[in-house]
Amino acid sequence: QQQVKQSPQSLIVQKGGISIINCAYENTAFDYFPWYQQFPGKGPALLIAIRPDVSEKKEGRFTISFNKSAKQFSLHIMDSQPGDSATYFCAAITFTGNQFYFGTGTSLTVIP
Amino acid sequence: NAGVTQTPKFQVLKTGQSMTLQCAQDMNHEYMSWYRQDPGMGLRLIHYSVGAGITDQGEVPNGYNVSRSTTEDFPLRLLSAAPSQTSVYFCASSNLISYEQYFGPGTRLTVT
Numbered sequence: 001q002q003q004v005k006q007s008p009q010s011l012i013v014q015k016g017g018i019s020i021i022n023c024a025y026e027n028t029a030f031d032y033f034p035w036y037q038q039f040p041g042k043g044p045a046l047l048i049a050i051r052p053d054v055s056e057k058k059e060g061r062f063t064i065s066f067n068k069s070a071k072q073f074s075l076h077i078m079d080s081q082p083g084d085s086a087t088y089f090c091a092a093i094t095f096t097g098n099q100f101y102f103g104t105g106t107s108l109t110v111i112p
Numbered sequence: 113n114a115g116v117t118q119t120p121k122f123q124v125l126k127t128g129q130s131m132t133l134q135c136a137q138d139m140n141h142e143y144m145s146w147y148r149q150d151p152g153m154g155l156r157l158i159h160y161s162v163g164a165g166i167t168d169q170g171e172v173p174n175g176y177n178v179s180r181s182t183t184e185d186f187p188l189r190l191l192s193a194a195p196s197q198t199s200v201y202f203c204a205s206s207n208l209i210s211y212e213q214y215f216g217p218g219t220r221l222t223v224t
Binding site for chain 2: 006009032036041044045046049089091093095099102103105
């Protein structure tokens with residue numbers, strides 16, 4: 001059973017456009033929701049993260065929107081650039097359980 | 113700081129062979145974990161540890177053993193390799209306050 005469901009599986013966006021990746025969860029005990037960026041042949045790298053007491057967090061061109069009542073959170077990449085082309089994973093963890101659960105990933109391609 | 117290091121980068125095993133994937137971190141992180149990454153499946157947690165001498169199972173622990181004798185090292189042992197264990201394996205570490213995980217570069221394992 002997938003604890004964190006991620007969509008879409010792949011996404012193609014024009015340079016300068018907005019990329020949106022969505023995740024949904026069922027376990028209301030999750031305490032922390034990070035997003036990771038992974039380039040081919042590399043390990044994932046933490047991009048941005050949010051805790052459930054905050055509805056939005058912005059770092060540069062990257063924004064997480066968090067909807068606690070809907071149990072959904074999303075990553076928005078503003079002014080998408082070809083260098084943003086990578087696979088993005090959402091994840092969730094309960095601090096008491098110490099287990100990270102990852103979404104299945106979204107392959108983003110930004111076309112020049 | 114080297115961060116999280118993994119060896120080897122690539123490995124080919126025959127069915128039934130055993131081997132150990134090495135992982136080390138130099139950030140004094142309490143939390144260390146092993147994931148496998150398969151196409152379309154995201155990252156799945158195999159085992160994790162919240163400190164030296166403490167380990168626990170993740171989502172997909174069968175066929176794998178771990179130990180944590182020091183804060184720095186967290187090796188993953190495959191007891192009797194099977195083709196289903198063909199995957200890319202990532203080690204990660206974080207402290208238990210921020211939970212910001214740092215990933216190693218990965219080990220690509222093929223079992224024939």
